[in-house]
Amino acid sequence: MRTKLYRRSFTKLTVLTGASVLVVPACRDDAVTPPNELTLTSDERDLFERFAEVFLPTDGSSLKPRAEVPVVDNIEHAFTLMDAPTLEQVRIGLKLFDYGAVLIGLHFARFVHLSAQRRLDYIKRWEDGLEIQRGISTVLKKLVCYGYWKDIEAGRAIGYQGPVSKAGGIASLGNAPMPSATNG
Amino acid sequence: MANLPKATIQGLPSLKVTSPDQIPEAGLQLEADVLVIGSGAAGAVTAYELARSGARVLVLEAGPHIPSSEFEEHAPTALETLYQDHGNQVNTTGDLAILQGKCVGGSTVVNAAACFRAPNQVLADWATEHGLENLSPEALRPYFERVERNLSVHQNEPHEVNYNGRLLIEGAKKVGIPASPISRNIRDCALTGHCVSGCKTDRKQSMLVTYLPWASELGATILSGTRAESFDVSGRRVTAVRAVATDAAGKEKPVQVRAGLVVVAAGAVQTPLLFQRNKIGNSSGQIGLNFACHPSLAVFGEHENDIYAWVGATLSAQAGDIENPLRGGYLLEAGMVGPVITSAWIDGGVGSEFVEFMQNSKKFQAAVTLIHDHNVGRVYLDGDRKRIDYDLDDRDFESMREALRGTARIYFAAGARRVYLPTTRKTTIESADQVDSVINGLQNGKHRYRITSYHPQGTMRMGADATKSVVGPNGLCHDLDNVYVPDASLFPSSLLVNPQITVYTMASYISDQILARA
Known part of the structure; x- marks a missing residue:
């Protein structure tokens, strides 16, 4: 049943080239990861780590070091907030992105195994690619951004104030008074 | 209880x-x-x-x-x-956050x-x-x-219009677009900038x-x-x-x-x-049809100095022609939220350029656009699953382009050195004389823009x-x-x-x- 579900959704995503049809079924066993599994697979963790390395290279910048932020754990948490069909679609997209490098990207290796420069170039090609490629690359970027900027201190490193009311002792005004009878 | x-x-x-x-x-x-x-x-x-x-x-x-x-x-x-x-919550295509x-x-x-x-x-x-x-x-x-x-409800007092809002008003006046402080339903605003996370006080x-x-x-x-x-x-x-x-x-x-x-x-x-x-x-067959949502885009303008657009009232000022929605009028609202939203609204590139983009985010003038969109969407059940079919109509894309054009002109008039557009691939306008050529080059299409709806209606x-x-x-x-x-x-x-x-x-x-x- 789960495999059936996976394949049905996959057909919706295969507006790419025929190559993708060859690529994804050739993935390892976790290609049929149950869509409602809420923990990231090792492939998915690898993908987010390798993606974040080149997408958000904090070394030498004023940003909070990425290694000090649980980016991938935060993304895993985001997975728990998605409904099953959405999660299924996202997982298929991740797989397509990672394994797409084999044939679509003509690198003959998965994204996670490419050099940093090739990974960067690959992301840029997907940004400019077909509708589905643009969609998947955007989802990846948004998830990594969510995973990183969820950290309040990461925000403070760029000057964002974060929560202020409690620290500032700002009092609640409480509920508004009842309108007067004449006002309604 | x-x-x-x-x-x-x-x-x-x-x-x-x-x-x-x-x-x-x-x-x-x-x-x-x-x-x-x-x-x-x-x-x-x-x-x-x-x-x-x-x-x-x-x-x-x-x-x-x-x-x-x-x-x-x-x-x-x-x-x-x-x-x-x-x-x-997204549309069926997956390119519109609702x-x-x-x-x-x-x-x-x-x-x-x-x-x-x-x-x-x-x-x-x-x-x-x-x-x-x-x-x-x-x-x-x-x-x-x-x-x-x-x-x-009252129009923002001067102290409720932050630097970001003042820049929108000043820039708009220079290019002849009506602008003013926005009105809000608020009492004694504490100016925390956290409206969209719920007002704690x-x-x-x-x-x-x-x-x-x-x-x-x-x-x-x-x-x-x-x-x-x-x-x-x-x-x-x-x-x-x-x-x-x-x-x-x-x-x-x-x-x-x-x-x-x-x-x-x-x-x-x-x-x-x-x-x-x-x-x-x-009996009319109309339930779920006629969905509209005010598809909204964010636009950033990078300045030399710090603006901290997220400080103060979340929305402080408005610009645009809101009296003529049926004739392509658009509305711009000065506002910005924290880095999670900032990085979701605009593509700042990848690698070192994205890092630079985020480091510079305190220098961004920011606003969101609203347009009067046509009722082209549909909400329905696919089995037990909710579906929201809505893709940007070509007529509305023209309104959106006008809104982007107006925003970019305002930003450059306010002193911006660069404008970031809400495309799914980093797109910038580097000077005022590039505004028309860059905006005219934008095309409608799925997964081309980072669009958000805050106002579902019409079903x-x-x-x-x-x-x-x-x-x-x-x-x-x-x-x-x-x-x-x-x-x-x-x-x-x-x-x-x-x-x-x-x-x-x-x-x-x-x-x-x-x-x-x-």
Whole structure:
């Protein structure tokens, strides 16, 4: 049943080239990861780590070091907030992105195994690619951004104030008074 | 009933909400004169207005009750706890985020407090195209005035217009675009910049601190975490509504409410789904059709100096021609939220250029665009799954381009050295003389832009002709004798402007219609 579900959704995503049809079924066993599994697979963790390395290279910048932020754990948490069909679609997209490098990207290796420069170039090609490629690359970027900027201190490193009311002792005004009878 | 900290403030009305944990395992069987489904802008106002007349009112809210004292001023947490689908609600294509509140108070808890009346041109269109002569500006004026007074609506004072807002006004004036401080429903704003994560100190006059506690004070019963699912129907009347309350342990408890009158105010996505699930009220075939949503884009302008656009009122100023929505008028609202939203709104590139983009974000002037979009979308059930079909129409893309063009011109006039556009691949305009060439080069298409909707509307169209609309001019469903819809789903066409004030107004108006018919 789960495999059936996976394949049905996959057909919706295969507006790419025929190559993708060859690529994804050739993935390892976790290609049929149950869509409602809420923990990231090792492939998915690898993908987010390798993606974040080149997408958000904090070394030498004023940003909070990425290694000090649980980016991938935060993304895993985001997975728990998605409904099953959405999660299924996202997982298929991740797989397509990672394994797409084999044939679509003509690198003959998965994204996670490419050099940093090739990974960067690959992301840029997907940004400019077909509708589905643009969609998947955007989802990846948004998830990594969510995973990183969820950290309040990461925000403070760029000057964002974060929560202020409690620290500032700002009092609640409480509920508004009842309108007067004449006002309604 | 839960006792909340705010209830201890002497002399102020208290909000009493029954949570699913307080409902016995066997469930509840309740009776009311009026059952209101949804506690957002429309539901809260209707509940109060009818409770005020002496009716026994019961409100069912699918979302949780989160008191403002528990708000964390942290967008990711707010998305997770206060928003529909934990902030993951999207269109079928997957390129449009559709944000709605899902909590006691609904979207009013998480909106940015912008207040506008429906433009006269839109109301005139409703009269001529949909037979709604009863909704003229003159007829609605007392209702607008009433809700604005009740919710402390006022134009931002000078101290409520931050640097980002002043830049929008200054730039707009230089290029001849009307601009002014925005109006908001707020009392003594603490300028925390956290409107969309919920106002922790109860300055924003959302339904959570106004109409709901007022209704509660007048005896209305409010159940949170309780989702209406099915209707018992006899002829043209709904006699009872069956709902499910889900407690913290995930246990589902049945709730049945028998009521003389049912008001469905679950918003432009959930209201049509409830009717579709129950297969009622749809002789016109219009339920779920005509979805519009004000597709919104963010635009950043990078300056030499620091702006800290996220400091102060979330929305501080406006620019654009809001009197002519049907002729391509657009609205720009100066505002910015924290880095999670910043990085979701605009593509700042990849690698070192993205790092530089985020490091520079404190130098960004920021605004979001709103347009009057056509009602080209559809909300429906695919099995049990909610679907929202909506792709940007080519006509609306032209309006969007005009809005982007206007924003870029304003930013450069205000001194920006670069403008970032909300495409899915980093796109910048490096100088004022490039504005037209870059904007003209943009194309409509799926997954080309980072689009967000904050204003779903239009799926239960109001109109005089029962063959072309779902709800009549007084808010009563054409096919049913005791079911009213007062929420944004009844708008026959989109407003252009933020809809909350118009929703409150329509709910007040429809409440009077209900009372006049009772």
